[in-house]
Each structure stands twice: as C-alpha cells, then as structure tokens.
Amino acid sequence: MLTISAAEVDRALTFPGLVETLRTAFREGAVQPIRHHHTVERPDGAASTLLLMPAWTDFHAAGSSAGGHVGVKIVTVSPDNNAIGKPAVMGLYLLLNGATGEPEALIDGQRLTQWRTACASALAASYLARDDASRLLVVGAGALSPFLAKAHCAVRPVKTIRIWNRTQANAEKVAADLRAEGFAASAASDLDAELGQADIVSSATITTTPLIKGALLRPGTHVDLVGGFTPMMRESDDDAIRLARVYVDTRAGATKEAGDIVQPLASGVLKPEAIVADLHELARGQKKGRENAGEITLFKSVGAALEDLAAGIAVYKALKA
Numbered sequence: 305m306l307t308i309s310a311a312e313v314d315r316a317l318t319f320p321g322l323v324e325t326l327r328t329a330f331r332e333g334a335v336q337p338i339r340h341h342h343t344v345e346r347p348d349g350a351a352s353t354l355l356l357m358p359a360w361t362d363f364h365a366a367g368s369s370a371g372g373h374v375g376v377k378i379v380t381v382s383p384d385n386n387a388i389g390k391p392a393v394m395g396l397y398l399l400l401n402g403a404t405g406e407p408e409a410l411i412d413g414q415r416l417t418q419w420r421t422a423c424a425s426a427l428a429a430s431y432l433a434r435d436d437a438s439r440l441l442v443v444g445a446g447a448l449s450p451f452l453a454k455a456h457c458a459v460r461p462v463k464t465i466r467i468w469n470r471t472q473a474n475a476e477k478v479a480a481d482l483r484a485e486g487f488a489a490s491a492a493s494d495l496d497a498e499l500g501q502a503d504i505v506s507s508a509t510i511t512t513t514p515l516i517k518g519a520l521l522r523p524g525t526h527v528d529l530v531g532g533f534t535p536m537m538r539e540s541d542d543d544a545i546r547l548a549r550v551y552v553d554t555r556a557g558a559t560k561e562a563g564d565i566v567q568p569l570a571s572g573v574l575k576p577e578a579i580v581a582d583l584h585e586l587a588r589g590q591k592k593g594r595e596n597a598g599e600i601t602l603f604k605s606v607g608a609a610l611e612d613l614a615a616g617i618a619v620y621k622a623l624k625a
C-alpha cells in the first residue's frame with residue numbers, strides 16, 4: 305500500500321487535469337451512500353464534526369472509465385483549531401481495490417480535499433462564470449484559499465486576485481504566497497467594495513452569518529460558496545439567493561447540509577425547483593449553465609465522496625508506477 309503525503313499529492317495533480325477528471329467523474333457517477341455526519345461534543349470548546357464519506361466505482365455505469373476502486377474519507381472539522389494556529393479540517397483517504405478490497409493507498413486527506421474542493425468549484429465555474437471573467441475575489445484565507453484561487457485561474461482568464469479575510473494579516477500572507485508563484489494577487493480590506501467589482505467571488509470561511517451580500521454584487525458575477533457545511537451556517541444572504549440562478553454540487557447534500565440552501569428553502573426565498581442544476585446535470589449536458597453575460601450565478605458546494613474517489617484514483621495512478 306502506498307502512503308501518500310501532501311507533497312506527493314501536489315506532485316501528482318494539476319488544476320486543469322483534476323478539473324477534467326472531475327468532469328468525467330460527475331458525468332459517469334459513482335455509488336455514494338449518504339455520508340455519516342456526526343457531532344462530536346467537547347466539554348471545553350466548540351463541538352467538532354466527524355464526516356465518513358464512502359464511494360465506489362459504479363460497475364453498472366455504462367462507459368465507466370474509473371476502474372474498480374472503493375474509497376473512504378474520514379474528515380474532522382474542528383472550529384477551535386483556528387485559534388491554536390491549526391487548520392479546521394483534518395482527514396485521511398483510504399483507497400481500496402474494488403474487486404478484492406486490498407488497500408492500495410492511504411492519502412493525506414486534507415490535501416486531497418483541498419485539491420478536489422477547489423477543482424469542483426472550478427468545474428462549476430467552467431459552466432457558470434462569464435468566459436471573460438478576469439477579476440477574482442477570494443473570501444477567506446484559510447487552507448483552501450490558495451487552492452481556490454489557482455483552480456479558478458485554470459478555467460478562466462483571471463488577471464487579478466483579491467483576497468479578503470476576517471484577519472487581514474492572513475489575507476496578506478496568502479496574497480504574498482500567490483505572488484511568489486506568479487499570480488497577480490493582493491489583499492483587500494473592504495469586502496463590501498470588493499463584492500461590487502468581482503467577476504467571480506469564491507468564499508471559503510467558517511462564518512455562520514452571511515458575508516456575501518447580494519445587493520452589492522454586479523450583474524454577471526459568479527458566486528462560489530464553499531464554506532458553510534451545516535444548516536446553521538451561511539456565507540450568503542437572502543438577496544444573493546434571490547438575485548442569482550442557483551446551482552449545487554449535489555442536490556441531496558446541498559439541500560440537507562448547506563445553510564445557504566436549507567435556510568432559504570425553509571423560508572420560501574428559494575423554491576426547490578429554482579435550483580437549476582447539479583454538477584452531474586451540468587457535466588452530462590442535461591441542464592444549461594450560464595445563459596447570458598448579465599445574470600448572477602451562484603454555486604453551493606458541500607463536497608461529494610465521488611470527488612474524493614476520482615481525485616484519489618488520479619493520485620494513486622500517477623504515483624504507483
């Protein structure tokens with residue numbers, strides 16, 4: 305069995321390559337039982353969340369190109385980690401042979417998650433952002449922030465990247481790291497002003513109250529919401545949902561777990577039938593993405609085990625030779 309570190313995951317993947325791998329994966333599908341979502345109470349701080357995410361190759365799917373594999377991701381989200389300088393999200397990915405169950409790889413789950421989450425957002429942007437989107441605003445400067453920036457740059461002609469974060473120093477650090485890799489990135493201090501200038505807004509924070517105000521968005525903007533992962537968490541307000549054509553990664557996940565979708569569904573601001581498409585429908589060409597340059601589009605992701613499986617197989621195949 306291969307034990308694959310974060311650095312090895314980085315060597316195995318490219319942003320354009322993984323976007324296309326995910327496009328194929330969403331087209332073909334996989335078996336994805338509902339993920340376990342457990343709250344782990346702690347006496348001395350905020351509760352953690354434990355997620356168990358299994359998926360395996362759908363052998364009945366016609367034309368499946370993924371080969372036979374079973375994968376499980378174990379993830380924890382511990383909000384208090386930020387205060388002690390650790391990322392909130394930790395995890396491991398176990399890839400097994402689909403026929404025999406033989407362990408094939410144990411992969412750094414944090415890094416695999418960062419790559420697949422960012423590339424799922426970029427896959428959505430490939431259908432939903434304007435072709436000429438050149439100004440990217442990333443909200444949040446956590447572990448996902450640079451991945452989201454680079455993934456969006458892989459699918460749209462981004463010229464400037466602005467990073468806004470609750471703690472400005474962290475935004476400055478992400479921007480400096482991106483500049484060192486050749487991206488035109490800078491830190492932003494006024495989120496509301498930035499929202500009115502961006503072509504793509506990609507948000508990955510642990511906020512529970514909305515940061516993305518729909519009334520401030522200009523026509524043609526694409527909003528990518530990555531952060532909220534429980535019904536109580538929201539990154540966007542009702543105006544954003546009301547003004548936008550709404551898309552999700554998976555309907556089952558987003559309508560149960562994502563406050564950005566669950567809350568407006570509960571209040572009637574969003575009707576179930578107004579969720580235009582999920583990534584399966586977009587990748588299969590069954591539903592349309594952006595229809596004109598003036599509309600606001602909004603994509604909400606909560607993550608899917610299929611993404612981990614596809615990314616895990618890609619990493620394993622690249623490194624096993």
Ligand SMILES: NC(=O)C1=CN([C@@H]2O[C@H](COP(=O)(O)OP(=O)(O)OC[C@H]3O[C@@H](n4cnc5c(N)ncnc54)[C@H](OP(=O)(O)O)[C@@H]3O)[C@@H](O)[C@H]2O)C=CC1
Binds near residue numbers: 386446449509533607
């Ligand atoms: N959709 C998906 O598939 C996935 C979603 N996620 C989610 O994305 C989010 C970000 O993940 P990641 O980058 O790994 O997390 P990190 O812990 O590395 O970063 C968290 C970020 O959220 C900001 N933040 C925390 N609390 C607040 C608040 N109350 N208001 C505003 N900003 C806040 C932090 O700002 P500061 O620097 O000031 O502390 C920091 O920028 C998480 O919610 C995570 O669960 C993660 C993986 C997959």
